Amino acid sequence: SGKEDKFINSISRPGLNMLLLNAAEKLPNISLIFNQSCESLNFLNTTAIFKDVNSKKENTYKADLIFGTDGAGSVVRNNMYANKSLRLSYSIDWLSHSYKELTIPATENGKFQDEHKALHIWPRGENMLISLPNLDGSFTVTLFLAHQTGKDNFEKLTTAEKVNEYFEREFPDAKALMPNLTQEFFENPTAYLGTIKCYPWNVMGKTLILGDAAHAIVPFYGQGMNASLEDVVVLDKFIEKYEGDWETTFAEFQKERKIDADAIADLAIDNFHEMKEHTANPLFQEKRKLEVAFEDHFPKKYNSKYSLVTFNADIPYSEAMKRGRAQDQAILNLLDDGKLRSTMSLEEKLTLVQNETKIILHHATVEKNL
Structure with a gap:
């Protein structure tokens, strides 16, 4: 923001997951089941079939309500879409760009090699490099590059020589701080970027999708997880208002929240180009x-x-x-x-x-x- 008292923090997703799981484990009315993947759902009788990843055994669970918070690749949403009678409108808009995470390591004594109270951006018209500081003195560097189109793209960077030439030409100051550039470039995955929009989010007041399952966005506003957590705050407001009338609760929640979910999705795309x-x-x-x-x-x-x-x-x-x-x-x-x-x-x-x-x-x- 440019102001000392207004800044955002990047945090570890696995670390946050651990904090939430530790908090959930302390609640007497919550059971945690691991290593089972959701295969399918029956929305009419609110049952879900899960498969054990080790034994391959299928287990059927019955619920009063199903909350689908299973991410951008949501099985719950995909089952809703497959059921044509639910008339779910669904779209995924892929960016022409993909991304790859790299590293600027800390110095030998654990210090930052660059200013750490800032987001660093190397804008290059169609492509860009950004870096964010980590607590250990390193920076997570992300290359956003066209996947197939344009003069430079991921499909053309097939050898160490080509990667070095590209970074030397476009980001020489960053390259000088990245001793493991080519190794990381070929070891780390190239990930796609897309925006998911769909509606409605609920089925008969018995099943509701939230978070990325309902509105996955690209990462350029730093609001993806915040928007998902805010879903819960807004839902809680309607739970309190309608006191057990789940059909009205879910209907009013999706009606209000869809507008804001679409807005942050559009803002994230705007910020990508900006x-x-x-x-x-x-x-x-x-x-x-x-x-x-x-x-x-x-x-x-x-x-x-x-x-x-x-x-x-x-x-x-x-x-x-x-x-x-x-x-x-x-x-x-x-x-x-x-x-x-x-x-x-x-x-x-x-x-x-x-x-x-x-x-x-x-x-x-x-x-x-x-």
């Missing part, structure tokens, strides 16, 4: 400089789109997207038209941006209602 292309654009850099100044001097009057999404949990993703996009358009329009003159005070510039934002939001509302 990070790889626009961060190197002088107009974008001027816009960002102005926003940092607004937030520093007028924190109660201005929040950037990123801050609206990331540091304001009380603002729904859909509202943050609407306001944030309008602000972005307002600043870029005013900069492009030369209306934010250097002779103006910062407060005068803010007033101009706020007025332009209101006009854009008004026009958007009018168009929506036509």
Whole structure:
């Protein structure tokens, strides 16, 4: 965010899983079963068949309610889609880019080799490299590269020589900090990126999908896990409101939450293009400089789109997207038209941006209602 007191933390997914499992184990009404994979479901009588990964034996479990939080490859969602009578609308939009994780190791005495209080981005138009610090002094480096298209892509990087040439040409400063580059490049998997949208999320008030099973997104806003955990907060609100009426609870939950899930999915795609292309654009850099100044001097009057999404949990993703996009358009329009003159005070510039934002939001509302 550019402010010392506003930052996000990247945490270990396995570490978080362990914390949640440890907490769940302490609850007397929860049983944990491992090494069984869900094979199929019967939505009418709320049963699920699981197969033991070792013995291959199938076990059938009966439930009052089924919550499908089984990720982007959700078996629950796929069974809903396969049942044509449920009329589930489902789409997966693959990015043309894939990603591969690499490492900038810590120094011999465990120190960081680069500034660790920041997200590092090497934007290269169609492709980019980013790095995030870890607690042990290393950085997790992620290469986002076209899978098949363009001058450079994963399918062309088939030898150590080609990988070294590409990194030397595009990211020489990062390459200098990566002694195990080629080894990691060929040992670590190349993963795909896609956005999953579907609806409805519930079946007869008996089965509900949440998290990535309902709305998997690309990772460029750092909100995927937050959005999934927020599902539970929103669901809890409706559980409390409707007190055991599960059909109404699930129906109202999906109706409200779908709008915000779609919004953060779209924002993540926006940020992908912004990070790889626009961060190197002088107009974008001027816009960002102005926003940092607004937030520093007028924190109660201005929040950037990123801050609206990331540091304001009380603002729904859909509202943050609407306001944030309008602000972005307002600043870029005013900069492009030369209306934010250097002779103006910062407060005068803010007033101009706020007025332009209101006009854009008004026009958007009018168009929506036509």
